[in-house]
Amino acid sequence: MKLLTFAIPCYNSQDYMENCIKSLLPGGDDVEILIIDDGSKDSTGDIADAYEKKYPGIIRAIHQVNGGHGEAVNAGIRNATGLYFKVVDSDDWVDEEAYKKILDKLRELTGGNQTLDMFIANYVYEKEGAHHKKVMHYTNLPQNQIFTWNDVSRFRKGQYILMHSVIYRTKLLRECGLELPKHTFYVDNIYVYKPLPSVKTLYYMDVDFYRYFIGREDQSVNEKVMISRIDQQINVNKIMVDEFDLWKIPNRKLRHYMFNYLEIITVISTIMLIRSGTEENLLKKRELWKYIKDHDIRLFHHLRAGIMGNAMNLPGKGGRKISVAAYRLSQKVVGFN
Known part of the structure; x- marks a missing residue:
């Protein structure tokens, strides 16, 4: 069995995927690299096949009919043989020095008497x-030790465990029933959120591991692109609302964190609907909040009472201006482009 599986979802990624792949190769035989060609129409599949041929036993090319980013991640989880699992997007890469430290630690932890569910590192x-x-x-978070949610201090606003920072135990992802929706962007939020109640043990290493590229005009976190795909963002938001009765999450610290996570996702949905400036999307904003209210009125009031949630629902044009100002602040904190 491999120590760590990397899944690289690729769709028309020929111009940048090799930088990502090369950054993962220093893991050698400890890792497997699954290049998931999600129905690409360029040379992505050929590049994947060439790397599989050059690095047999380390790289596998998986070709599938286009199903979107989520289905590419699903394919990675289904095919993974590693004890641990990490997604690296095809335009991102990892730092070699931090990478080697993480592999050394994972190798050490697998020989211990505790099972580790989640490994966390910094992202840039x-x-x-x-x-x-x-x-x-x-x-x-406590450093350089296995800990539980009880040992975690309060997460500040804008501080979230994103897909970039997390390595999950592969079996945990399968046992919690994680299945991401097809043809939907922004599913990385579900990827992190759904397994959280199954996570009992965590480890944090303060190294700058994952390099998260931001800047392409066609990138999913580009503001114009997000607005054009707002229905997918809303779908992810609703799935997260439906996934758990957060009031029943037994661990208080985990419950508080999951409330915060759901709040920021709802804020992003709301502000993008506001920024689009169309009556249709303002109606969708009201519908989203009604959906939350109908699902769980207690959750609705909790999200509205939050600092960000309250700012997102001020009435009229003046209120919308304040909402946009709040979003600009959140941009600086969270780093969306």
Whole structure:
């Protein structure tokens, strides 16, 4: 069995995927790299096949009919043979020095008497044109030890465990029934959110591992692109609302964190609907909040009472201006482009 499986979802990624693949190769025989060609129409599949031929036993090319980012991740989970699992998007890469430290630690932990569910490391916003690279640290987490949710200090606003920072135990992802929706962007939020109640043990290493590229005009987190795909963002938001009765999450600290996570996703949905400026999307905003209210009125009031949630629902044009100002602040905190 491999120590760590990497899944690289690829769709028309010929121009940048090799940088991603090459950054993962230093893992050698400890890792497997699954290049998932999600029905690409360029040379992505050929590049994947060439790497599989050059690195047999390490790289596998998986070709499938286009199902979107989520279905590519699903294919990765289905085919993984590694004890641990990580998604690396095809335009991102990892830092070699941090990578080797993480592999050494995972190897050490697998020989211990505790099962590790989630490994966390820092990620860096590689924002095109930015001189200062924003690094997302987790100063509220114990370092260099296995810990539980009870040992976690409060997450501040804008501090989230994203797909970029997390390595999951592969079996946990399968046992919790994670299945991401097809043809839907922004499913990385579901990918992190759904397994959380199954996570009992965590480990945090303060190294800048994942390099998250931001800057392409066609990138899913580009604001114009997000607005054009707002129905997919809303779908993800609703799936997260439906997934759990958060009031029944037994661990208080985990429950608080999951409320915060759901709040920021709802804020992003709401502000994108506002920023689009169309009556149709303002109606969708009201419908989203009604959906939450109808699903769980207690959750509705909890999200509305939050600082961000409250700012998103101020009435009229003046209220919408304040909402946009709140979003600009959240941009600086969270790093969306």
